[in-house]
Amino acid sequence: MTRILVHGTFVSAPDPAFLDVRADSWLLAEDSRIVSLTGERPADTEDAEVRDFGDYIIIPPFTDIHLHAPQYLNRGLGQDMQLLDWLEHHTYPEEKRFSDLEFAGSVFGELIDELVHIGSLRTVIFSSLHADAALLLMQMLAEAGLESYVGKVNMDCNGVPGLQETTEESVRETLRWLDSCKELPPRVKPIITPRFAPSCTPALLTELGKIVEKYDLPVQSHLNETPEEVAWVAELFPDRSNYLDVYDYYGLLPRNKTIMAHCIYNTPAEDELLARRGVLMAHCPTSNLVLGSGIMNVKRYLGKGWRLGLGSDISGGESLSMHDIMHDALKSSALICRSRNSLCERLNYAEIFHMATRGGSSFFGNCGAFEPDMPLDYLAIDDSMNTRHHDLTIEERLQKFMFLGAGIIKERCLGGRRLNAVGHAWD
Amino acid sequence: MTRILVHGTFVSAPDPAFLDVRADSWLLAEDSRIVSLTGERPADTEDAEVRDFGDYIIIPPFTDIHLHAPQYLNRGLGQDMQLLDWLEHHTYPEEKRFSDLEFAGSVFGELIDELVHIGSLRTVIFSSLHADAALLLMQMLAEAGLESYVGKVNMDCNGVPGLQETTEESVRETLRWLDSCKELPPRVKPIITPRFAPSCTPALLTELGKIVEKYDLPVQSHLNETPEEVAWVAELFPDRSNYLDVYDYYGLLPRNKTIMAHCIYNTPAEDELLARRGVLMAHCPTSNLVLGSGIMNVKRYLGKGWRLGLGSDISGGESLSMHDIMHDALKSSALICRSRNSLCERLNYAEIFHMATRGGSSFFGNCGAFEPDMPLDYLAIDDSMNTRHHDLTIEERLQKFMFLGAGIIKERCLGGRRLNAVGHAWD
Numbered sequence: 001m002t003r004i005l006v007h008g009t010f011v012s013a014p015d016p017a018f019l020d021v022r023a024d025s026w027l028l029a030e031d032s033r034i035v036s037l038t039g040e041r042p043a044d045t046e047d048a049e050v051r052d053f054g055d056y057i058i059i060p061p062f063t064d065i066h067l068h069a070p071q072y073l074n075r076g077l078g079q080d081m082q083l084l085d086w087l088e089h090h091t092y093p094e095e096k097r098f099s100d101l102e103f104a105g106s107v108f109g110e111l112i113d114e115l116v117h118i119g120s121l122r123t124v125i126f127s128s129l130h131a132d133a134a135l136l137l138m139q140m141l142a143e144a145g146l147e148s149y150v151g152k153v154n155m156d157c158n159g160v161p162g163l164q165e166t167t168e169e170s171v172r173e174t175l176r177w178l179d180s181c182k183e184l185p186p187r188v189k190p191i192i193t194p195r196f197a198p199s200c201t202p203a204l205l206t207e208l209g210k211i212v213e214k215y216d217l218p219v220q221s222h223l224n225e226t227p228e229e230v231a232w233v234a235e236l237f238p239d240r241s242n243y244l245d246v247y248d249y250y251g252l253l254p255r256n257k258t259i260m261a262h263c264i265y266n267t268p269a270e271d272e273l274l275a276r277r278g279v280l281m282a283h284c285p286t287s288n289l290v291l292g293s294g295i296m297n298v299k300r301y302l303g304k305g306w307r308l309g310l311g312s313d314i315s316g317g318e319s320l321s322m323h324d325i326m327h328d329a330l331k332s333s334a335l336i337c338r339s340r341n342s343l344c345e346r347l348n349y350a351e352i353f354h355m356a357t358r359g360g361s362s363f364f365g366n367c368g369a370f371e372p373d374m375p376l377d378y379l380a381i382d383d384s385m386n387t388r389h390h391d392l393t394i395e396e397r398l399q400k401f402m403f404l405g406a407g408i409i410k411e412r413c414l415g416g417r418r419l420n421a422v423g424h425a426w427d
Numbered sequence: 428m429t430r431i432l433v434h435g436t437f438v439s440a441p442d443p444a445f446l447d448v449r450a451d452s453w454l455l456a457e458d459s460r461i462v463s464l465t466g467e468r469p470a471d472t473e474d475a476e477v478r479d480f481g482d483y484i485i486i487p488p489f490t491d492i493h494l495h496a497p498q499y500l501n502r503g504l505g506q507d508m509q510l511l512d513w514l515e516h517h518t519y520p521e522e523k524r525f526s527d528l529e530f531a532g533s534v535f536g537e538l539i540d541e542l543v544h545i546g547s548l549r550t551v552i553f554s555s556l557h558a559d560a561a562l563l564l565m566q567m568l569a570e571a572g573l574e575s576y577v578g579k580v581n582m583d584c585n586g587v588p589g590l591q592e593t594t595e596e597s598v599r600e601t602l603r604w605l606d607s608c609k610e611l612p613p614r615v616k617p618i619i620t621p622r623f624a625p626s627c628t629p630a631l632l633t634e635l636g637k638i639v640e641k642y643d644l645p646v647q648s649h650l651n652e653t654p655e656e657v658a659w660v661a662e663l664f665p666d667r668s669n670y671l672d673v674y675d676y677y678g679l680l681p682r683n684k685t686i687m688a689h690c691i692y693n694t695p696a697e698d699e700l701l702a703r704r705g706v707l708m709a710h711c712p713t714s715n716l717v718l719g720s721g722i723m724n725v726k727r728y729l730g731k732g733w734r735l736g737l738g739s740d741i742s743g744g745e746s747l748s749m750h751d752i753m754h755d756a757l758k759s760s761a762l763i764c765r766s767r768n769s770l771c772e773r774l775n776y777a778e779i780f781h782m783a784t785r786g787g788s789s790f791f792g793n794c795g796a797f798e799p800d801m802p803l804d805y806l807a808i809d810d811s812m813n814t815r816h817h818d819l820t821i822e823e824r825l826q827k828f829m830f831l832g833a834g835i836i837k838e839r840c841l842g843g844r845r846l847n848a849v850g851h852a853w854d
Contacts, residue, residue, distance in 0.1 A: 073816055076831040077823055079757055080775045106816060290754075292761025292773070318754065318830050327717075327745065328758075330506055334719025335762070346719065348507045389500055389533060396504055403745050404503040 004029045004376060004416065005045050008053035010037060011398050012060050013354035014369040016303040021394050022370075027058075029376035032416025037370050053380045057397055057407065059353075060368050061121035061377050061414060062322040063360035066220070066261040066282035066311025069137055069150075070095045070104070070128045072111045074315040083226050083291050083316075091315070092160045098128040101136055108137050111320075112144045118321050119379045120312075121414045122361050124149045124220060124259055124282075126193055129165055131177035138181065138188040145419045147364055151193025151220055152177045156204045171207045178215065187415070189218075191259075196222040197233045197246045209251030218257035218363075221247060224270070225262035226293045244270040253277045259363060261311055262287075264294040271306075280307040280363050283355065285328035287316030295332045299345045302355075309360025310352075323405040326352045330403070349399050356402075375415040383407035431456045431803060431843065432472050435480035437464060438825050439487050440781035441796040443730040448821050449797075454485075456803035459843025464797050480807045484824055484834070486780075487795050488548035488804050488841060489749040490787035493647070493688040493709035493738025495553045496564055496577075497522045497531075499538045501742040510653050510718050510743075518742070519587045525555040528563055535564045538747075539571045545748050546806045547739075548841045549788050551576045551647060551686055551709075553620055556592055558604035565608065565615040572846045574791055578620025578647055579604045583631045598634045605642065614842070616645075618686075623649040624660045624673045636678030645684035645790075648674060651697070652689035653720045671697040680704045686790060688738055689714075691721040698733075707734040707790050710782065712755035714743030722759045726772045729782075736787025737779075750832040753779045757830070776826050783829075802842040810834035 006027040012020050028035045028042050036042060071091060078090040098104045115123060123141075127134035127150055134152035141148045152174060156167045165173065174192070181190045192212050194200045200208070212219055224230055224243055233243045240246045244260070247253050256278035263281045266274065274281065283296050293316075302308055310329060312320050319325065333347040361368030367375050386392055386400045386407065401407040412419040433454040439447050455462045455469050463469060498518060505517040525531045542550060550568075554561035554577055561579035568575045579601060583594045592600065601619070608617045619639050621627045627635070639646055651657055651670055660670045667673045671687070674680050683705035690708045693701065701708065710723050720743075729735055737756060739747050746752065760774040788795030794802050813819055813827045813834070828834040839846040 076827040076829070076833065079754075079826070079830055080761075080773060103816065289758035290761060292758075292765040294765055295762070327506075331716035331719075331755075331758075334507075334717060335722070338719040338721055339766075346507060389530065399506070400503040402503070403506055406503065 001031055003045065003048035004032070004051065005041070005048040006051045006053070006058065006378065008056045008058040008380060009394055010058045010370050011394060012357065012369040013350055014358055014371060016351045016354045016359070019350040019353070019395065020369070023394060027370055029416060032376045034370060034372055034374045034376055036372065051411070053411070055384070056410065057381045057383055057394070057401065058378050059381065059398075060357040060361070060370070061379050061412065062119050062356050063122040063309060063364070063368065064120040064312050064320070064322065065124045065259055065280065065309040065360040065363060066284055067123060067314050067320070068126045069108060069111055070098045070133070071315035072107050075318045077315070079290050079318060083293060084228060086291065088160065092163045095128040096162045098130045098133040101132055104130070104133040104136055105140070108140050112140055112146065114320055115146060116144060116412060116419050119409050119412060120320065120322055121377070121412060121419065122147045122364055124191065124363060126151055126153055126195075126220070129153045129155055129163065129170070131173040134177055135180050138184055142185045142188045145414060145417050147187045147414060149189050149191040149218060149220070149363070151191045153193050153195050154204060154208060155195045155199035157201050158198050167201055167204045167207070170204055174208070174211060178211070191218045191220050192252070193219070194221050194252065196229070197243065198229070198236055202250075205246070205250035205252065212254055213251055217254070219247070219252045219254055220259040221252070221261070223260040223263050224265040227265060230265050242267050242270050244273055248273060253279060261313065262293065262296065264288060264296045275305045278307060280309055280360070282309055282311035283329060284311040284313035284317060285332040286319060286325050287313035289328055289332065290318065291316050295336055297336055297345065298329070298333060298347055299336075302347070302351055307359065307362060308355050309363070310355045321405065322356050323402065326356055327403050329355065349402060353398065353402060376413060377415065378413050379409050380411040381407040382410050428457055429459070430472065430475035431459070431478065432468070432475040433478045433480070433485065433805065435483045435485040435807060436821055437485045437797050438821060439784065439796040440777055441785055441798060443778045443781045443786070446777040446780070446822070447796070450821060454797055456843060459803045461797060461799055461801045461803055463799065478838070480837070482811070483837065484808045484810055484821070484828065485805050486808065486825075487784040487788070487797070488806050488839065489546050489783050490549040490736060490791070490795065491547040491739050491747070491749065492551045492686055492707065492736040492787040492790060493711055494550060494741050494747070496535060496538055497525045497555045497560070498742035499534050502745045504742070506717050506745060510720060511655060513718065515587065519590045522555040523589045525557045525560040528559055531557070531560040531563055532567070535567050539567055539573065541747050542573060543571060543839065543846050546836050546839060547747065547749055548804065548839060548846065549574045549791055551618065551790060553578055553580055553622070553647070556580045556582055556590065556597070558600040561604055562607050565611055569612045569615045572841060572844050574614045574841060576616050576618040576645060576647070576790070578618045580620050580622050581631060581635060582622045582626035584628050585625050594628055594631045594634070597631055601635070601638060605638070618645045618647050619679070620646070621648050621679065623656070624670060625656070625663055629677070632673070632677035632679065639681055640678055644681070646674070646679045646681055647686040648679070648688070650687040650690050651692040654692060657692050669694050669697050671700055675700060680706060688740065689720065689723065691715065691723045702732045705734060707736055707787070709738035710735055710756060711738040711740035711744060712759040713746060713752050714740035716755055716759065717745065718743050722763055724763055724772065725756070725760060725774055726763075729774070729778055734786070734789060735782050736790070737782045748832065749783050750829065753783055754830045756782065776829060780825065780829060803840060804842060805840050806836050807838040808834040809837050
């Protein structure tokens with residue numbers, strides 16, 4: 001049995017309403033699982049490997065639950081367009097290039113380096129429709145020591161020339177990809193990924209639902225991002241009662257194993273189903289602001305029976321950094337508060353911190369805080385820059401790191417393994 | 428006569444509707460004034476000092492026309508509060524500390540380093556009410572080679588204990604400060620700065636108006652930032668027809684020499700007066716989003732007879748970086764477009780680039796682009812990172828730098844003098 005003892009100032013948000021702040025404390029892990037977090041060093045730990053971070057702030061790693069890996073290079077381009085125009089002019093042409101594995105590998109390498117650097121150690125990712133590129137991405141993520149769900153995208157209609165499959169191809173390639181995934185280490189897993197309802201024929205959705213059931217797989221897709229998209233889905237699927245019902249009807253909402261991105265224009269019936277199925281909603285505030293999609297009213301859901309995490313949604317959002325995403329979550333809720341003239345709609349920093357850590361990482365099981373039986377995961381942050389001229393509370397230091405990125409991540413650890421900032425595991 | 432010849436790819440926005448893109452061109456300056464920008468190297472320039480930046484993008488420096496220097500350390504704190512609460516809990520307590528010149532100097536030093544680093548080489552700044560701190564800030568800005576207007580803040584009511592002057596003190600200290608400013612180099616200039624209408628008694632406003640007239644000084648203040656503030660001003664000044672009329676009545680809108688920050692809730696009468704007086708409006712999108720103040724409809728004004736620039740408004744905004752501010756301008760206009768269901772409200776990147784450069788710097792005279800008779804000012808940017816895998820147009824490279832900060836500023840030049848990134852002029 002290996003024992004690790006981490007010392008520092010721990011901050012986590014196991015619950016949206018509970019910021020757990022532990023100054024000058026000791027976290028004990030055995031075989032990379034957390035045993036205890038105590039103010040005194042536990043007795044009989046002379047044999048433990050000690051990682052003493054002094055006054056550093058130690059937080060759980062970030063989890064980014066919605067991003068499009070092939071759009072990494074597209075960040076910052078066409079950000080003055082709306083969703084459907086932007087898909088056609090920027091997103092789809094770029095994604096075509098991922099039939100080229102050499103190109104794909106060079107882009108994924110840069111993406112992974114940045115994910116490690118910024119501390120987003122868990123991710124749920126859309127790849128392109130190319131099965132081999134999705135597999136390559138998974139191999140590279142695994143090699144970097146990251147945990148991830150990756151989806152080969154399915155789209156057999158409403159694409160563009162060169163970026164669309166036949167129904168049969170889409171199913172066959174999905175099965176081939178799933179078969180190859182069996183060789184991968186368990187920290188990278190496949191997730192079924194119909195791009196969004198308008199990209200899939202009923203025939204494809206039917207087949208994907210069967211695959212989900214047969215192999216007990218999770219699902220991710222998009223939901224209610226813009227009014228134009230909602231109207232289009234209603235046109236395409238006139239027999240379904242709402243957008244979410246399309247996915248549900250085809251068996252694509254496996255309980256507690258589904259992520260739906262955006263969720264801005266949910267109807268009450270959809271809200272009810274999202275809660276009932278335990279769908280994890282990906283709030284993507286940066287993307288929603290940039291594309292002018294609208295603002296998700298997070299406060300309507302948080303701590304009230306729904307599950308919520310944060311997504312960068314590159315390249316709808318331009319930034320992978322959770323600092324930017326957390327800050328945009330704050331801005332978005334401030335605007336909702338202004339437009340409704342209701343202070344109670346405003347998120348506080350602890351709620352946002354919860355979504356960025358425990359909220360999103362709940363998709364990966366029992367992790368994302370510093371509680372017994374959770375894996376030993378953390379970011380150790382030197383934020384001495386913040387206290388040069390100020391006596392700040394720990395909560396204020398956290399806010400400075402959250403919203404300014406003021407602090408340097410000195411060590412990243414996932415499941416007991418330390419990662420370095422150029423994307424290769426140390427331990 | 429000294430002649431400088433700069434070679435590279437020049438991009439500027441002399442007008443909101445005109446992005447001037449000059450690939451592989453030559454900028455000739457004589458005695459630090461621009462003479463020409465041509466595709467061929469001008470004849471008879473063998474004697475010129477050549478600064479060859481190859482394929483770098485060369486843009487005018489950024490101008491930040493609204494920021495509060497004493498709030499530099501407060502960035503990121505209390506960002507889940509509304510304006511008037513946040514002033515009381517964070518802003519005012521911090522500003523009190525600027526009676527201590529040693530503390531003030533250390534904060535100003537860090538602020539100036541960052542301004543140089545990020546390329547905001549011209550600024551219009553609120554200091555605190557302390558005349559000596561304002562003077563120190565001006566001395567430090569001048570030494571760093573930056574151009575700036577700095578205001579000693581005036582506030583003789585509705586402050587907090589320890590951060591308020593008597594009317595007499597405020598006037599006396601303003602005059603003492605103005606007298607000291609005469610010793611400073613011309614690149615730093617004083618600007619009369621009533622904090623905002625609620626902070627000043629009619630007696631103080633009267634005296635400030637006389638000072639503005641007597642010494643022919645510019646003015647900066649806040650206008651129409653939140654509905655609560657607008658209502659408060661109406662209560663405090665029941666005889667004035669609107670918020671802007673308070674400043675106008677007391678002679679605090681000198682023509683073409685006034686900056687008003689925010690301007691979100693302007694009435695038509697105020698709009699008319701803003702245009703007539705040539706007031707430069709400071710759009711501060713980051714601050715407006717964070718504080719939930721609302722969104723200024725920039726498109727209503729831009730290119731239609733009003734003057735507009737961008738402000739970071741730290742620490743209402745958390746970021747000094749023009750990248751963040753430009754991106755938030757984009758997001759804000761996208762939301763207006765969504766809420767009005769009108770695509771014509773959306774800003775494009777060129778309009779935003781104009782505000783960040785020529786728009787704001789118009790307060791400093793004829794500068795902010797690459798036109799004859801303008802001073803030789805530029806940022807030379809190595810953005811080779813953007814073209815590793817992509818053939819990007821120059822316009823796309825500009826967008827990447829604007830919205831992602833993807834690019835490294837390799838040289839900063841203001842009025843022909845090169846600045847280095849730790850805040851001290853080279854030449």
